[in-house]
Amino acid sequence: MINFNKLLKFQSKNVYNYSTYFISEIFKRKPIKNTVSVKGWIKSLRNMKDKYFVDLSDGSCSTNLQVVVPKNKISNLNTGASICASGILNKTSKGQLEIQANSIEIIGDCIVTDGYPFAPRKVYHSDYIRQYLHFRPRTNKFSSLLRVRNSATLAVHNYLNSEGFILINAPILTSNDCEGAGETFSVCPESNELLESMAKSKTSEKSDIFFNKKVFLSVSGQMHLEAAAHGLSKVYTLGPTFRAENSKSRLHLSEFYMLEAEIAFVDNLEVLCSYVESLIKNITKNVLNTNSGDVNSVLQIEENIKNNFSWLEKEFIRMNYDDVSKILLENNHKFKTKFDVSSGLGKEHELFLVEYNENIPTFVINWPANLKPFYMKLVENDKVAAFDLLVSNVGELVGGSLRENNYNILKSKIPIQSDPTQMEWYLDLRKFGGVPTGGYGMGFERYLQFILNIQNIKDTIPFPRWPHNCAM
Structure with a gap:
């Protein structure tokens, strides 16, 4: 029988020299x-x-x-x-x-x-430093960024744990494209010898042989979180996701980290928005309390740091998509790309709205159903109970919604799959003990861009990957 009292009293020997310090x-x-x-x-x-x-x-x-x-x-x-x-x-x-x-x-x-x-x-531009990823952690600004990133990661886990969320390790390999946009990386073995030994017929596609179906690098852990939430109520994941998007913009990466959460028994979009607002304010305050020196180093400011985070003391703004559309149409002459109600918001429209609201983070809620993925819950007038949270410098930071929990409506909205059984498990969640759920996803690198005013997202992650670039 294990003597737990003895185990608790055990102290390991310190192998470090007490005179050696960090x-x-x-x-x-x-x-x-x-x-x-x-x-x-x-x-x-x-x-x-x-x-x-x-x-x-x-x-x-x-x-x-x-x-x-x-x-x-x-x-x-x-x-x-x-x-x-x-x-x-x-x-x-x-x-x-x-x-x-x-x-x-x-x-x-x-x-x-x-x-x-x-x-x-000598001071070097970020574009130059990025050419030497193996030396980048030695530079003052980037080492500060990595310490802030570490603090923000710990703050996320500590805060969500204190709120009763359970960490779920969502898989990186998946058989579904959650967003349905087709921007996925397919996965198959490199070894032709292995593929030949596993092939069942000469007609088998190379990408199907190992798992007997097409498998991708995950673009989101949302659907797996939905399954977990139907047994654990409040769950989250923070891990790598992948998008095969041919963009070299300052806001896009091929590999990035997503903080995603799913909550059962939620049927009110305002409640979900409040969860997100509380999360962002709490982890940001924690970072400022523990790493103010590094934050100042990255921001390279001398004035009181509170001046750059005044939004922390203000309530985030909520605006309906229809009201947002009216404002953008009235200001269409200011945009390089004209706003079209049926096309959604472009980056310059998002940034304009945040500036219009005095740089206070802004929720745009209740979107047209045709602009959002199939799994979002339908409400009146062909709208879905969804939100985008817009912030300065990056535009969209968080996207979320109530999930469609009506079996028949969801079944009619699921995109046509080559394999009709592909999404049966997802429908089963509504068929057997289903409950209303809601959730969100926040790009972790975009969050760092936002709070640290970093222009290029490639400078928020230790080893960035983007089209035509996968160094190291």
Whole structure:
């Protein structure tokens, strides 16, 4: 029998040297007058007569730590090199923390003239830095972005967990195209030998052999979440999704992350909008509380950070599609592409509406059914109970709807499939113990674009993929 009390009392041995710190720990704990060791990369270097003044970063925070290195301890240091330095931690006359190094070791040298793409004290454009994805995490702005991304990810999980949502790992391989737009990547084995050994007949298509049906990289985990919500009530997923869209715009990626949630027993669109508003405000406030230095670093602002997030204290705006259409038609002379009620909103229309509403995030609700996917719930006048949440810089950030829970209506709306049984399981959810549900999806990279005012979405993800580009 397991002794749980004994297990709870067990403490593993700390294998780390207590004098070795992450730089973030040093700024937090401030072990003044103690001997400390740090490891990191030299961000900048001042070469004085008898000593080096080194700004060191290990990536744990946005602030560099100054290390003073006597030249009699080492003959040469270079910007970009990785080092280990040990010495007494003191405060300068200006109150700045610094290490007076008494020992230093070069872990990996960095000779810029040997081909390192970044010269000391030089600022580079994001387009140039993007050519060197393997070095990008070493740049100040992008390392800050990655720390903010990490904080936002943790904030999502912590908030949704506190609200009773259960994390579901939605599959990446799927046999359905949730959005029905055909922008999918198909999946099949690379090995012709394997395919030949599995082939049942000479007429079998290469893409059908392994799974006996066509399989794609997921464009959304929504339908799998719907199945989970019919047993768990409140579920979510945060994972990679893929779109085979031939676009190199500042807002599109071939691989990106989606936060999706599904809630059972929801039959009111306003309730769903409130879920989304609460989520965005809570995770953003959490990021600002934990990573304000990194947020400032990415935004590159000096004024009070609250000025850039005043929308957090305001209620998000709700507007019907019909009312939005009237406003856009009245301002059609301002657009490069004229607004057409039957075609939906273009990017410039979305951004105009947010600016029209003083940059407060805006829900556009109750859309024409012909502009939205088949699974959204029909309401009066050929409208569906759906919303798009529009924000500054990116336009649409979140899309969501109540799901059609009427078996017969849903069956009549399902697109014609090559295999009639393809969506039987989806109909079964309405046939056996069905309940009203609603859900939404938020592009995680677009969220980062929004709060950090990043122009190109490729600069919000560690290793971006887009048409004709899949480096590393």
